[in-house]
Amino acid sequence: MIAQDQIDEAEWINLPCGYWYELVLISAIKRLLQDDMPLEFRARFLELLNKKARGLISMAAVAAVTPAPDAAIAMLDEMKNLSIEDKFKVMRRLDVFEAHIALNPSIMEAISLCRDNEISDRSA
Amino acid sequence: MTTVPAKRPKGKRRELVPLEPVDAEDGSAMKALPSDRHRAFIRALYSVKPGWGANVKAAKLAGFGSPTSTPQSMATIASRLAHDERVLSAIREEDEKRIRSSAPRAIAALSALIENPKSKDHARGIALVLDRVHAVETTHHVKVEHRASSSFKATTEAIERIMLLAARAGVVMPANIIDITPEKSTS
Numbered sequence: 001m002i003a004q005d006q007i008d009e010a011e012w013i014n015l016p017c018g019y020w021y022e023l024v025l026i027s028a029i030k031r032l033l034q035d036d037m038p039l040e041f042r043a044r045f046l047e048l049l050n051k052k053a054r055g056l057i058s059m060a061a062v063a064a065v066t067p068a069p070d071a072a073i074a075m076l077d078e079m080k081n082l083s084i085e086d087k088f089k090v091m092r093r094l095d096v097f098e099a100h101i102a103l104n105p106s107i108m109e110a111i112s113l114c115r116d117n118e119i120s121d122r123s124a
Numbered sequence: 125m126t127t128v129p130a131k132r133p134k135g136k137r138r139e140l141v142p143l144e145p146v147d148a149e150d151g152s153a154m155k156a157l158p159s160d161r162h163r164a165f166i167r168a169l170y171s172v173k174p175g176w177g178a179n180v181k182a183a184k185l186a187g188f189g190s191p192t193s194t195p196q197s198m199a200t201i202a203s204r205l206a207h208d209e210r211v212l213s214a215i216r217e218e219d220e221k222r223i224r225s226s227a228p229r230a231i232a233a234l235s236a237l238i239e240n241p242k243s244k245d246h247a248r249g250i251a252l253v254l255d256r257v258h259a260v261e262t263t264h265h266v267k268v269e270h271r272a273s274s275s276f277k278a279t280t281e282a283i284e285r286i287m288l289l290a291a292r293a294g295v296v297m298p299a300n301i302i303d304i305t306p307e308k309s310t311s
Contacts, residue, residue: 069293070293071289071290071292071293071295072293074289075286075289075290078282078285078286078289079282079286081278081282082275082278082279082282083275085275086275086278086279086282089279090279090282090283090286093283095287096283096286096287099286099287099290099295102290102295103290103293103295
């Protein structure tokens with residue numbers, strides 16, 4: 001695990017904002033997977049989780065994200081009545097994403113891994 | 125009985141009244157020219173017939189060259205004069221002066237045009253004058269409406285609730301999310 005002080009606090013700002021919601025959703029899915037559910041549902045959620053590893057988000061970044069805490073889930077619930085466009089509008093806000101990072105610091109660790117993924121993609 | 129004016133005797137011309145001295149000054153570019161011949165060259169350019177050889181004629185009128193100068197050497201002198209930066213500046217200055225001084229004549233011609241309803245450009249002349257006296261006014265009415273759509277309201281409310289939940293969860297948000305302070309480079 002990367003120590004918090006090793007991560008540049010403003011690093012997440014370099015990640016395109018479209019990925020912010022993805023990382024938060026990964027943590028939300030992981031939280032859902034902690035609950036009891038039919039095997040078929042679990043398989044579908046795991047499949048969805050694997051599909052999240054695309055673009056700048058590597059599989060290692062997906063693995064680094066820990067399940068979302070209660071407060072983060074409550075914050076996501078507040079968006080359930082919004083359209084998909086409005087959900088992205090909310091999640092593109094710096095203060096909202098920063099709140100999610102504060103509640104779940106593993107997102108920051110994942111962002112650091114996204115940066116490494118981008119650097120390795122460029123050098124390849 | 126009508127009085128007939130006395131006939132002027134043949135061969136004797138009326139004596140001209142000496143011209144009143146006019147205190148007219150050349151512009152700065154004309155004054156900056158190296159000699160009176162250069163100034164005369166500029167003035168001659170406006171009096172000779174424009175076209176082929178105009179520069180040579182102007183140079184000759186200004187007194188450049190000599191009676192034995194060949195046409196080729198006169199052409200060289202005229203060309204050098206016409207392309208001298210100082211001469212070009214003086215020509216530009218003189219152009220502006222002449223255009224400005226011809227404004228009264230242009231106005232007189234325009235007045236004559238608008239007084240003559242038979243002229244084909246009569247209407248254009250009137251329009252020209254009116255455009256300058258009463259310029260066409262264009263009024264733009266810009267109406268700015270801000271409509272808070274239901275989507276916008278819902279999004280705003282959701283954000284407010286999210287931030288409230290974050291605050292309850294102990295997330296301390298800075299007042300300014302991005303504080304951009306320009307710093308002097310140390311290098």
